[in-house]
Amino acid sequence: MTYAADVAALARKDLKVELRARDTLPAMLLFVLSTLVVFRFALPDQTNDDAAYGLLWVAIVFTALLGLARAWVPEQEHGVLDGLVLAPCDRSAIWLGKSIATLAFLLGAQIVALPAFALFFAPLDLAAIAGVLLADVGICAVGSLLAAMAAASRSRELLLPLLVLPLSIPLVVGGVGAAISPHADRFLLFLVLYDAVFAVLSWASFEYVVTE
């Protein structure tokens, strides 16, 4: 109960900071919409829907990357991460709070992006939307951990994509598979497994990332 209260307080704080600073969500929205518009004009008219689903995932992964790059900025300013690490709460609560907040921003961007995709390219069925949601959880869980690792480095802008993109490939495979395959359930199950395994790994290893 205390753990859940800590996570809620930390996630709420991130939402409050974003509401005031407006640094992350507007940038994500602008990026994902402009990417979809560029793809709309770049793709030939006779392109089939499968290629369009692939492009949707390019937009989603890079939008998430944009959010993750900003995820730990409030903690880097004024060295707040040290203050959180010193607090007697379970350190994994810091990761979980950040993952939930990042997921909220990503979902906020997708509330606009997915209808725009359906308008420009192809309709999204329930399996495709479920694939997007499950992949979002995986990206935010792994990405929040990797973003914390990258934030401690001087070359964080370079390091974050290098760490996140290879680990996002299974999510893209699962997400695209859920949208185009006749066996969407297998891909959704694969995404559930990915989320479970990587969420547990990230939860367990966060403490070692934030201490010297």
Place this chain on the structure above:
Amino acid sequence: MIRAREVEKRFGSRRALRGVSFDLERGGRLLVTGPNGSGKTTLLRLVVGLAAPTRGTLDVPVDRSRIGFLSHEPLVYRELTAVENLDLFGRLYRVPERRERIGMLLERFGLWEARNERVAAYSQGMTQRLALCRALLHDPELLVLDEPFSALDEPGADLLQRELTELGDDHTLVVSAHDISRVEALASSRLALA
């Protein structure tokens, strides 16, 4: 209470701290001095548990929840107000009667009027006062202060000096300072880093 033996800290090939040993009893006041780059901040980070020594042993038998740390950075969110920052840390530290404690500290450190302003709008001195409120919020048993007077104006420095003087015998203090005039009289022992 705190026992350090030949504590060394390296960052890659660079040695930030070499062979430091000291003992500090419960209720003791240790003043850490030394020129820039001598390892004062590194030693304080080791004491609070933000880093681990590369060699040597450092025993700090105090629970994390009973340590208060003032760093070079204020460790508060710029986009939150003073009250919101202290409320967040008060929740994480399970401070009893949190609102009353926050109000009392803000009043005592002259931030009550500015309690609902964002920290981004604070002056450096006000931010440092807020950082002190955060460090003292949970009434820590071990208080570790890194250059606490550096960003404070005269009234702020006087206030902090008075707070430190009034700390009870059940509070242990480790403080680093360039200008030792304000803390020299408080110190029960002194550690000079080269």
